[in-house]
Amino acid sequence: MILLLEAAAADAPDRTAVVTPERAPTYGALLDDARRIAASLQRRGITRFAVAEPDAAWVMGLLAGAALAGAEPCQFQPDTPAAELATQAAALGHTVVVTRRQDLHDLVRDGGHDSGQLEALRPEDLADDAAATAASAAAAQSDSPGETGAQPLMIRTTGTTGLPKAARHDWRVLTQTVAGIRPAPTQRWLLAYGLHQFAGIQILLHVVASQATLVAPFPRQPKDGLEAMIRDGVTCVSATPTYWRFLLTEARSRRAELPPLEQITLGGEASPADLLDDLRTTFPGARISQVYASTELGSITSVRDGRPGIAVADLFSEENPTANVRVTDGELWVRPAAGMLGYAGQPNEATAPGEWRPTGDLVEIVDGRVLFRGRTSEVINVGGVKVHPLPVEERIAALDSVAAARVFGRPSKLTGFIVAAEIVPAPDAGADHEQIRTDVNGAVSDLPRAWQPRHLSFVEAIETKGGKTVRGTAR
Amino acid sequence: MPADQDKVRALIGDFLVRANKGADGWTDQSPLWGDGLGLDSLEAAELSAMLEDEFGTDPFSAGDEFPETVSDILAFYAAVKTE
Numbered sequence: 001m002i003l004l005l006e007a008a009a010a011d012a013p014d015r016t017a018v019v020t021p022e023r024a025p026t027y028g029a030l031l032d033d034a035r036r037i038a039a040s041l042q043r044r045g046i047t048r049f050a051v052a053e054p055d056a057a058w059v060m061g062l063l064a065g066a067a068l069a070g071a072e073p074c075q076f077q078p079d080t081p082a083a084e085l086a087t088q089a090a091a092l093g094h095t096v097v098v099t100r101r102q103d104l105h106d107l108v109r110d111g112g113h114d115s116g117q118l119e120a121l122r123p124e125d126l127a128d129d130a131a132a133t134a135a136s137a138a139a140a141q142s143d144s145p146g147e148t149g150a151q152p153l154m155i156r157t158t159g160t161t162g163l164p165k166a167a168r169h170d171w172r173v174l175t176q177t178v179a180g181i182r183p184a185p186t187q188r189w190l191l192a193y194g195l196h197q198f199a200g201i202q203i204l205l206h207v208v209a210s211q212a213t214l215v216a217p218f219p220r221q222p223k224d225g226l227e228a229m230i231r232d233g234v235t236c237v238s239a240t241p242t243y244w245r246f247l248l249t250e251a252r253s254r255r256a257e258l259p260p261l262e263q264i265t266l267g268g269e270a271s272p273a274d275l276l277d278d279l280r281t282t283f284p285g286a287r288i289s290q291v292y293a294s295t296e297l298g299s300i301t302s303v304r305d306g307r308p309g310i311a312v313a314d315l316f317s318e319e320n321p322t323a324n325v326r327v328t329d330g331e332l333w334v335r336p337a338a339g340m341l342g343y344a345g346q347p348n349e350a351t352a353p354g355e356w357r358p359t360g361d362l363v364e365i366v367d368g369r370v371l372f373r374g375r376t377s378e379v380i381n382v383g384g385v386k387v388h389p390l391p392v393e394e395r396i397a398a399l400d401s402v403a404a405a406r407v408f409g410r411p412s413k414l415t416g417f418i419v420a421a422e423i424v425p426a427p428d429a430g431a432d433h434e435q436i437r438t439d440v441n442g443a444v445s446d447l448p449r450a451w452q453p454r455h456l457s458f459v460e461a462i463e464t465k466g467g468k469t470v471r472g473t474a475r
Numbered sequence: 476m477p478a479d480q481d482k483v484r485a486l487i488g489d490f491l492v493r494a495n496k497g498a499d500g501w502t503d504q505s506p507l508w509g510d511g512l513g514l515d516s517l518e519a520a521e522l523s524a525m526l527e528d529e530f531g532t533d534p535f536s537a538g539d540e541f542p543e544t545v546s547d548i549l550a551f552y553a554a555v556k557t558e
Binding site: 413455 | 519
């Protein structure tokens, strides 16, 4: 990370690195921040710390500074309630939290938390540390590269299927995935993920490696992303399919004129065919990629043909021995090249190079494509029939009268579970609930009866976590 | 709030229309299963969910035995009413 930043600052010191609602530092300024933060961390003896900060420019400085100092940062969702965040940070053994949130500073000062010893610092405390400035200047004069030893990074999982865990990574491993990227100075990437998410870190690495500009709104709901796209001249967007669906709905309801994107990336969830078609029609000049990655396994593969799923020809086989994806018993298995070192508090995972790992993603091979059917934890057991929610959800979400849908299991004394669906009506379709019910019945009529939703509810928004639709939660 | 018997009947009627079993041809004495309304487990689960959403509880989930007729459902809510 720090080497990428140093390279960008050397090649293009005056180029804007990141645009946030508060500031837009150049690569040169960001490197200065990182060096001062690194020197301050070392002077204070801080080797690991929690971060609760919404401004991506500050976060980038903190991450790069930590990498330079060999300290381990761990970001938390910036709007986590103060007491909860303090408790979670303490559970991971943190004694320092870097944040500008006054409520967190007040909580720590007053001792009103169940978190043991916790010190709160502001990022400015580190960046403007006078005693560290001299050391920073000396480092800037050094010819030696900024990184020498381990560069740890802790990333908490989104926990869409359970409680969040924290995965330990090393920047030196993560940056392997961007090793071949060439500078693309005109690209302006929207940050639709948080930098506390693995996908956000992937975008960050890509942007810095390509010496491009990150556009990072906060809040970053789809409507905020849409505004940033239009206002800040975004050319590339990476987001979850759920985020894309809401962004397009928002744009249409506002009659917004969308910029002509050159790159669209989808990840975190399966990309339905109708959404891919919609994106292709809306942004005819854009390359469309789907990435397969996870916080634990790292970046695994990407699909660039614009079709749903993965081509069977790209699976591991005798003819394709270097592929790192295969299907075993209906589940996707991968062999990670840039995965985590292990979970927090646990020893490094003894993953031998090339060792295959199950992903928990259920797949089915249809017409030469490996199509995602949901998570093993999302399967709905309806009277002994295993129902995968994704195919049901995709049929419903593809309807003109529906803006978004979430399919999940609802407990039933008669059948264990029934398939239930939450539906956000399309704002401009003009369909009433009864018409949508009729549409849904028609859309799922080819599915087995146990797969057909037995309960529909109409909502204003679908529950998401980390930009992904939350499924498998029976309510 | 206790469940109004006519509201229960209206909801059952709505369910039967949605389930393509017709709006007419049933009475309080109609059996839910077999030659009566002919519900299968999925349809009964759907009716159970509709009743629970509307009235907060339902006779399929609350009791030890499933109701056998429309009257049993009405009796369940009548009992709720008198508790």
